[in-house]
Amino acid sequence: MIYAITIYGEPGVFEALPKDRQNEVMSGHSALQSALSERGEFVSMKLMPPTSAVMVEPAPTEGSAPLITDGPFAETKENFLGFYAAEFKDLDEALEYAKMISSPVARLEVRPVAWAGGVISSV
Amino acid sequence: MSDWLEVTFTLHRPRALAALIRMFRDIDIAEEAFADACLKALIVWTNDGEPRDPLAWLLTTARNSGLDHVRKSQRRAAILSRHVEEFKPVPAETPDPDEMRDDVLRLLFICCHPELERRDQIAIALRVVLGLSVDEIASGFLIKPKTMEQRITRAKKKIASNPVAFETPSPAERGARLGEVSLMVYLMFSEGWSTSAGPKQIKFTLCEEAIRLARLLAALFPAMGEQAALLALLLFQHARRRARIDPEGKLVALDDQDRSLWDRANIAEATGLLQKAHRTGHQGVYIIQAAIAATHAHAASVDHTDWASIESHYAALYALQPTPVVRLNQIAAQAKLHGPIYALKAMEPLAQELSTYRWYHAMRGGLLQEAGDHHAAIAAFETVMTHRPTTPERVVITERIKISQESLRGM
Numbered sequence: 001m002i003y004a005i006t007i008y009g010e011p012g013v014f015e016a017l018p019k020d021r022q023n024e025v026m027s028g029h030s031a032l033q034s035a036l037s038e039r040g041e042f043v044s045m046k047l048m049p050p051t052s053a054v055m056v057e058p059a060p061t062e063g064s065a066p067l068i069t070d071g072p073f074a075e076t077k078e079n080f081l082g083f084y085a086a087e088f089k090d091l092d093e094a095l096e097y098a099k100m101i102s103s104p105v106a107r108l109e110v111r112p113v114a115w116a117g118g119v120i121s122s123v
Numbered sequence: 124m125s126d127w128l129e130v131t132f133t134l135h136r137p138r139a140l141a142a143l144i145r146m147f148r149d150i151d152i153a154e155e156a157f158a159d160a161c162l163k164a165l166i167v168w169t170n171d172g173e174p175r176d177p178l179a180w181l182l183t184t185a186r187n188s189g190l191d192h193v194r195k196s197q198r199r200a201a202i203l204s205r206h207v208e209e210f211k212p213v214p215a216e217t218p219d220p221d222e223m224r225d226d227v228l229r230l231l232f233i234c235c236h237p238e239l240e241r242r243d244q245i246a247i248a249l250r251v252v253l254g255l256s257v258d259e260i261a262s263g264f265l266i267k268p269k270t271m272e273q274r275i276t277r278a279k280k281k282i283a284s285n286p287v288a289f290e291t292p293s294p295a296e297r298g299a300r301l302g303e304v305s306l307m308v309y310l311m312f313s314e315g316w317s318t319s320a321g322p323k324q325i326k327f328t329l330c331e332e333a334i335r336l337a338r339l340l341a342a343l344f345p346a347m348g349e350q351a352a353l354l355a356l357l358l359f360q361h362a363r364r365r366a367r368i369d370p371e372g373k374l375v376a377l378d379d380q381d382r383s384l385w386d387r388a389n390i391a392e393a394t395g396l397l398q399k400a401h402r403t404g405h406q407g408v409y410i411i412q413a414a415i416a417a418t419h420a421h422a423a424s425v426d427h428t429d430w431a432s433i434e435s436h437y438a439a440l441y442a443l444q445p446t447p448v449v450r451l452n453q454i455a456a457q458a459k460l461h462g463p464i465y466a467l468k469a470m471e472p473l474a475q476e477l478s479t480y481r482w483y484h485a486m487r488g489g490l491l492q493e494a495g496d497h498h499a500a501i502a503a504f505e506t507v508m509t510h511r512p513t514t515p516e517r518v519v520i521t522e523r524i525k526i527s528q529e530s531l532r533g534m
Contacts, residue, residue, distance in 0.1 A: 071345025
């Protein structure tokens with residue numbers, strides 16, 4: 001079963017941390033990434049800060065075009081920051097791996113996902 | 124744990140201070156009230172965990188603490204008579220986003236007091252809005268903490284004597300404030316990027332703090348192309364920080380930088396922001412400058428740089444900002460397209476206006492060297508030396524002089 005480990009937190013917190021704290025958080029991520037790559041394929045994505053986002057809202061009336069807006073986004077509220085996805089034996093195993101990136105800057109959600117297709121080569 | 128809490132306080136400080144200054148109309152009271160709320164948070168949050176809405180918690184606590192202070196202080200009568208309605212109990216909610224936006228803009232605008240020197244405007248913004256200590260700010264500006272303390276105290280007094288309109292600004296006023304504040308943020312970054320004098324060329328904190336403020340503006344004004352572009356511009360520049368100084372501490376010109384050292388994450392974010400800015404259809408100085416920076420950022424090398432597009436961006440910038448320095452930059456791009464002789468001729472009309480601008484002479488020296496006129500090149504580089512270059516610049520110019528001298532000897 002593919003599980004996604006999704007990361008939620010306040011944007012900007014990581015950037016504002018002192019360097020040694022940043023390294024602490026990053027070492028968790030590098031540990032997870034090397035552990036995941038040893039056991040097979042995985043994807044991980046980090047979303048850029050919400051200021052770079054544009055919203056596509058549903059069309060206001062039937063037949064009209066979707067509404068594209070530039071925000072505003074509640075920057076200080078909890079935000080979707082990024083995710084990992086990989087094949088895990090079961091939920092317990094996924095949770096074990098998720099623990100590797102647990103830190104006070106992020107809340108993690110572990111949830112099974114259905115693969116919907118597509119291929120992305122590493123950038 | 125306190126490290127994480129400190130970060131939360133730092134992140135919420137601009138918004139909290141902005142709201143508190145609207146309530147109390149006094150920077151000192153607002154600062155004290157916020158510091159007090161953080162102290163309480165340190166105790167309460169460590170025991171009970173962080174509240175669901177930290178900003179609302181901090182604001183409520185700070186407001187109560189500020190009210191206590193006002194009641195006890197002698198200023199009570201004067202302040203109470205001025206805006207009694209401000210003293211109603213606060214609901215524990217984050218203020219309305221529109222109101223918050225005007226609050227933060229007002230706070231930044233207060234820092235841009237016209238009677239303050241630009242460096243003092245920057246210093247006061249670092250102190251009040253971002254909460255840096257006087258020592259940190261002093262080290263950023265390479266001056267003694269004592270001197271910085273005096274400057275900040277004087278600046279605060281000037282600000283206090285000049286009331287800023289507290290009612291909701293009209294769209295035109297809001298636009299003017301935003302322009303003034305954006306310029307201050309841009310100059311804060313420039314100050315950090317290249318100080319006019321001193322042994323240390325790059326002061327990362329000033330650049331990083333300017334980026335923080337630019338982020339704040341871009342978040343508060345998501346539909347404004349110029350503010351997204353300002354953030355993009357600063358990120359494009361900041362991406363080059365590691366390539367700009369070599370291991371011996373020597374300044375490396377853009378042309379000679381190892382581009383693999385450029386920060387790809389910064390460039391990617393800036394690229395996304397610039398595309399968003401272009402979508403607004405706005406045109407402005409930051410959008411154009413960010414487009415120039417993007418052209419450099421995406422070129423694999425100097426030779427692969429799209430100089431024609433850079434040249435046309437500078438032409439557009441000159442239409443908005445007809446200054447000799449912009450024109451000089453346009454000519455620098457023309458030099459890449461049409462060669463040094465063409466550029467040297469194009470520079471001539473600027474000689475008078477830019478006679479004390481050391482980059483004019485440095486660029487002229489470089490072009491003369493390229494054209495093989497080493498006597499004139501040496502003279503131009505020597506002129507640079509008389510206009511107080513920074514120590515890293517001095518090293519670069521001395522080297523350029525040596526190259527021309529060696530060429531002459533070889534002939």
